[in-house]
Amino acid sequence: MTATHVRIRLLPAALCLLLGCLPLLIPWSAGAATPEVLRAVHADVLHTTYDGSSLKLASRIGVGDYREADPAGLVFNLEDRGSARVELPDAPAFAFLGKPGDPVWIAPESQDPELIWPGWDTETIAAGQLRDDVVDLTLVNAEGPGAVEVFFNYDEFTGAVPRLFSSVDPAYKTVHQPIGRHVHANWSFSALGTYKLTFQASAVTPGGTAVTSGPVVYTFVVGPYEPPTTTPPTTPPTTPPTSTPPTTPPTSPPTTRPTSPPATSPSSTPTTPPPTCVTAVLSAGHVDVAARTVDGDLRFQVKDGTTGTTVWRDPGTVAFQVKPSADEVVPPSASYRFLGPAGATVWQIPQTQATDLLWAGWNTESVDYSTLSGPVSWSLDKVAGPGKLAVYQFDQFGQPLISFDSAKPLPQAISLAGPTHAHGNWAFTKLGLYKLTFTYSATTKSGARLSDTATLPVVVGNDLAALCPGGPTPTTTPTATPTTPGPPPTATPTHQPTTTAPPTTGPTTAPTSADRPRPTPSLRPCVTAPSPTTTRPATTQPTSTTPAATTTAPTQAGTTLTDGHADYAVRLEGGNLTSRLKDGTRTGAPVWRDPAAVTVRLTSAASTTAPGGAFGFLGAAGTPIWQIPQTQKSGVVWLGWNTEEMTATQVYGGGVDWRLDKLTGPGALAVFEFDSFGQPKVVFNSADGLPDTFRVPLGTHAHGNWAFTKAGTYRATFTHTATLANGKKSTDTATLTFVVGSTGGARSLAAAPTTTATETSAGTFSTSDCKLAMTGGRLGIGWIVAAAVVLVLGVVLVTATRRSER
Structure with a gap:
């Protein structure tokens, strides 16, 4: 047989093979096109x-x-x-x-x-x-x-x-987007x-x-997605594509957004070189007008986080710039008349961070409050410039709370009772150069008066040359804060433009993020007897006396939080999901506490009234309520929720289910956020029935409004549930106690009494009016009988004396 005959006979076989492969090619192509x-x-x-x-x-x-x-x-x-x-x-x-x-x-x-x-x-x-x-x-x-x-x-x-x-x-087709943005x-x-x-x-x-x-x-x-219809293939694909692959949710919601599409890229320094009399002009990013303790003295400095690394600068060597793009129009509401007439233009450093603008706050986190006999005072002494300055925040319903207003007599001061980090709106009424003179002051326990005054230049607009023409060049350039303390200064600085670089002594703890402050006002602990035995899982405690990145309180005594930042959080301990109260109310590393050993106390500083309308679930307009606001408020615990400690390698499904199972107390509890239209978005509401469940993505740190409708003692039982990476479902339930109102109102008989603290008129605490939640241990018959005897005696005393129990 010749080669030609072989090729002719193989041709039909090749054609058959090719035709037989076509059905295989068709589903492959269809599968690849499936989105x-x-x-x-x-x-x-x-x-x-x-x-x-x-x-x-x-x-x-x-x-x-x-x-x-x-x-x-x-x-x-x-x-x-x-x-x-x-x-x-x-x-x-x-x-x-x-x-x-x-x-x-x-x-x-x-x-x-x-x-x-x-x-x-x-x-x-x-x-x-x-x-x-x-x-x-x-x-x-x-x-x-x-x-x-x-x-x-x-x-x-x-x-x-x-x-x-x-x-x-x-008109809305193109966004001029700076690089390096998300x-x-x-x-x-x-x-x-x-x-x-x-x-x-x-x-x-x-x-x-x-x-x-x-x-x-x-x-x-x-709406519903329906895959495109195609002719069924002769041979279906062996593995159909999945519709949604598992992905990790973002670690946290973005903390910044531009108020308008910026036209230029933000920078920590302006494109125009700063005058020779200052080291830096800060025009975008996070900064704080701060106080800190250095060698026993109180220093006023600028904490510069615009580059991602903390730099402590002397106010005489740095200036702020409020860009022309920070202009705003005064609203028609009468509550904004302190800024000027409706429709007038002001230039603002905003309370919430905005892309391409400066974000300025005030900060006493690096002050050693343990040496002080009271709060730190921050005062605005003088404003020299073409217009007025007002510094204000928003309350939980969007109304302005004024800290400083230069239209009124100066000096004006606010009291910072504990380590504080806060932001507000800084509004300037005219373009030009302002010189703001501030003072931080305090009194030590020995009675010594500490004080430091400095003047901070602020340029509103682009005229940077007006800062200090012909001024002397600084002798040194401020450097980033070292990780270990450096030598203390030999003399108190004068804060003149010729001042040399500030001392290199850094704060005892570095900030967690230059772009997201962690407010940490003071902790006012209860004075307590040893903690009762709990049934919650034990945790391994650090043995070193050196502060760790995070600390879990060991045998926890009862703790009452009245001010500062805390989160109802969840993390893995011993391979199991564990609910914790992340206490960041003190300087240094946060303390992870058992919620059963914590009382969150809301004093009169948390009192407000329900606005009605869309907030009808809080009660009729004008009804008294007590509220932890979504934005931090002095004198009120700033309670959020947190899953930052867990990752997708530990937890399957991208999140944790957080459930409010039960609430005992004289009124209702509602937890809510605000949606895109400024309307309330309810997370939990005990008034319309429980349980309520809220899905919290991994890596979340968020805050909302916690509103209580009556004074008294509440015990909120929460459950965290998640599926671990090994497929095991893990859950943990804990109860957190809230004492609402100036005296805490009625007490629940289910609450186990301990020795705790009450604020006196002098700002100190006495051991008389603070209670802790039960920790889950069993009560013996002796305790039950004792409780009954105490109850009967209480009724007799009330009847005999007609005096109410404190």
Whole structure:
């Protein structure tokens, strides 16, 4: 047989083999085209990158261990569930979304664990690669059954909603996005269905060359997702693609958002060189006007965190800049008349951090309060400048709380009773150079008076040359705080412009983040007998006397918290989920306490009234309530919730279920946050029935409002539940006690009494009026009989003396 005959005979076999392979090729192609559907995960939809030659748009999924993906193979699915569907409020600021009462579906700016959390980023682009360090992100085209709007949360001060992208309004097509940013906003869709959004990134290189990603199409499905129908393959694929791969939720909600799309990249120093008389002009990022203890003296310095590393600067060598873009219009409400007439312009350092602006607070976390006999006083002594200065915060219902107002006689002072870190709005009424003279003062236990006064220059606008023309050059440049204390200063500084660099002695503990302060006002502990035996799991205690990064209280005596920062938290101890009260009310490492041994006390500083309207679940308008606000308030415990100690390698499913099982007390408890429209979003509400469950993503540190409707003692029983990485379900239940009102009101007979502390009029504490929750140990018959005898004696005494029990 010749080779030709062999080839002819093999031809039909080859054709048969090829035709037989075709069914295999078809399902392979169909399987590859099946998109990955993203639900209830963190996704940077517009992940913008630049490698020195090509500007690209992709998508980035997850957090920490991100993975990049081609948008062509993704579906961003905003499900019609949970809080996604919203009825538009009757408020002019939201008229661009539709008519009052119309439904819209929103993927919110703040994470909702039930919904997809879309954002965008330019984090991987290095400074100097693009002109002005800016990328333009443009919504080129939008197809779908309704309108698409992307906007930031309602701004309580301006009464406006900052809009970013719009499918119907050509004025909102492009965002000038600085590099190095990670941004989230509200994505609103007016109808259910499939949307095709085409975005494009563009920029200019320093050499003047235009670069662009070209148009990239992103698919959003609002409501139920139905895979595209295809002809069933002859042979189905062996492994169908999964719709949503497990991803890790973000470690924390973003702490910053721009109030408007900034036009230039933020920087810790202005593009114009600072005058020679100062070391630095700080115009963006986190700073504090701070006091700290140095060699027994009280020092006033600027704590500069704008570069991510703490630098302690002398006020004579540093200036603040409030950029022209920080301008705001005074609202019409009468409560803002201290800023000027309605419609007037002011320039503000905002209370909440904004991209490209300075974020200035006040700070006494590095003051050694153990040597003092009372609080630290922070006073505004003098304001020299073209206009007025007002420093104020917002209360829990958005009303201004004024700390300083230079329109009134100076000096004015506020008292900081314990280690404090707070932020407020700094409003200036005119452009120009201001010189602000502040004093920090205190009295030691020996009666010595400590005081330090300094003048801080602030430029409102761009005229940096006005700072101090012709001033002398500083002899040294301030350096970052060392990890170990350096030598103390030999003399008290004068804070003149010629002052040399501040001493290099650093605070005893470094801040956890330059961008997210950890407020730590004072702890006022109960004076207690030893803790009763508890049934909660034991924990390993550190044996070293050196402060650890975190500390778990050993045999815990009862502790009462009346002020400062704390979190109802959960972490793994001994391989099991364990509920803890993370106590950060003192300087140094936080203490992890058993909730059963902690009482949170709300004094008159927490009292307010229910506003009514959307807050009707708190009671009728004007009804007295006691509230822990979502933003920190002096004299009130700032209680949040926390899952930061756990990672996706420890817990499966990306979160922990937090449940309020039971509440005993004279009234109701409601825990709520605010949504995109400034309306309450309820987490727990005992008034409409329990249990209530709230899903908390891993890596979360959040705060909300805790409102109690009557004075008295409450015991709230919470349960944390999660599935561990090994597949085991773990759960822990604990009870936290709240004492609400100036005297705590009625006491629950179920509460086990211990010796605790009551604040006296002099600000000291006596051991008479503080109780701890039961820890779960059994009561013997002797204790029951003793309790009955005490109860009977109490009734007899009340009847005989007609005096109420304290």
